[in-house]
Amino acid sequence: MQHYQPIQYQNSYPRMFRMFKMFAIVGCALVTVIFYGSCAKDYENIPLGQQQTLELTFDSHDSAGTYALRYLSEVYNDALINGHNRVSKDYLDAATDDALSSSTSLSAVEKLASGAYTSTDLNADDNWVSSYKTIRAATVFIVNIDRVPLIEKLPDGRAARPAYKAEARFLRAFTYFGLIKRYGGVPLMGDKIYELTDDLQLPRNSFKECVDYIVSELDLAADSLRSQKEINSGSYGRITKEAAMALKAKVLLYSASPLFNGGNIDPSNPLTGYTSYDKQRWQLAADAAKAVIDLHYYSLMPDFTSVFTTQNQPIAAGTENIFWRQVGNNQDVEKNNGPIGYTSAGGNGRTSPSQNLVDAFPMQNGLAITADGSNYNANDPYKDRDPRLKATVFIMTSPG
Numbered sequence: 001m002q003h004y005q006p007i008q009y010q011n012s013y014p015r016m017f018r019m020f021k022m023f024a025i026v027g028c029a030l031v032t033v034i035f036y037g038s039c040a041k042d043y044e045n046i047p048l049g050q051q052q053t054l055e056l057t058f059d060s061h062d063s064a065g066t067y068a069l070r071y072l073s074e075v076y077n078d079a080l081i082n083g084h085n086r087v088s089k090d091y092l093d094a095a096t097d098d099a100l101s102s103s104t105s106l107s108a109v110e111k112l113a114s115g116a117y118t119s120t121d122l123n124a125d126d127n128w129v130s131s132y133k134t135i136r137a138a139t140v141f142i143v144n145i146d147r148v149p150l151i152e153k154l155p156d157g158r159a160a161r162p163a164y165k166a167e168a169r170f171l172r173a174f175t176y177f178g179l180i181k182r183y184g185g186v187p188l189m190g191d192k193i194y195e196l197t198d199d200l201q202l203p204r205n206s207f208k209e210c211v212d213y214i215v216s217e218l219d220l221a222a223d224s225l226r227s228q229k230e231i232n233s234g235s236y237g238r239i240t241k242e243a244a245m246a247l248k249a250k251v252l253l254y255s256a257s258p259l260f261n262g263g264n265i266d267p268s269n270p271l272t273g274y275t276s277y278d279k280q281r282w283q284l285a286a287d288a289a290k291a292v293i294d295l296h297y298y299s300l301m302p303d304f305t306s307v308f309t310t311q312n313q314p315i316a317a318g319t320e321n322i323f324w325r326q327v328g329n330n331q332d333v334e335k336n337n338g339p340i341g342y343t344s345a346g347g348n349g350r351t352s353p354s355q356n357l358v359d360a361f362p363m364q365n366g367l368a369i370t371a372d373g374s375n376y377n378a379n380d381p382y383k384d385r386d387p388r389l390k391a392t393v394f395i396m397t398s399p400g
Contacts, residue, residue, distance in 0.1 A: 079134045091337075102352065142168050166224035
């Protein structure tokens, strides 16, 4: 039997092997130089954090629209602010006689109620900067999405790209609505994308111009948005045609209200509302609301509690949910506002219902608790009350 002795190179290599190694190293270096020379101009001189350019986000070769739709998701996130405990950790109800704040100091919402809120309270409900950031981002999407060759189709066979553009248009109009509720007339940016080098000292548009612009944008968006009937598990949470119609009705209702329509805080100032009363504004609001009703798609759900605890996916006819933002699966609301010691993590009792709110719930027979024949029993105040009371307020009764 022939045996083979393994070759032991120890500290030296055969000449051929050393030459091969040398050529390999030179070859690798050459490849590296060639690769670096061809790519450094495009990548190496650009910091990693700055490579997410508009050209990449709205890629003219990306038929799936991966980055563009991710960008739209961020616009959603910025525009749809979580409303729970939003202002200085309180519900806005604490600015009314419906609730009380447990803040040890005068909270921002209590300042609103007492007239102590001033222009220096910029950390409470001031959203000027964040709103215009959202408006600019939505406009960037609207202006650039046509560069993306999306091949996606909606369930009805239409191209999906106009629907996505309409979603951004809705979010922009929604943000403008939030601005005019707080500030009156604001600068309208249209589809222009302003840069730092542009003149940003823009005049405010009148309240009327803002309302007319928002309504026209919602009408335009509704023409391209998918219907709520087309929403499925893959498009759950997206803005729908019906949402645009409902927001239009809400905007027109606000503008027709006494706060702006003949009740302008400064009657001669077109920035803070209409300078004269016009009853036709009420008709416009009614017509817009009726257009939603005439869809015969929405109705009150039989169980009030299920409105807040049922995730409709996909949305079925007969729901009363038109548009909402769904937050994570957590207990933040209960922890922030539940009675102290109620949850396993301990409730904070931040915003608590007032007796005024409790007393406002009628009896099951529909009568107010103060009405004759209501059968209200002060010694058993929660008996035979409207079931929405227990679904809204924590009721703690003594044992026995």
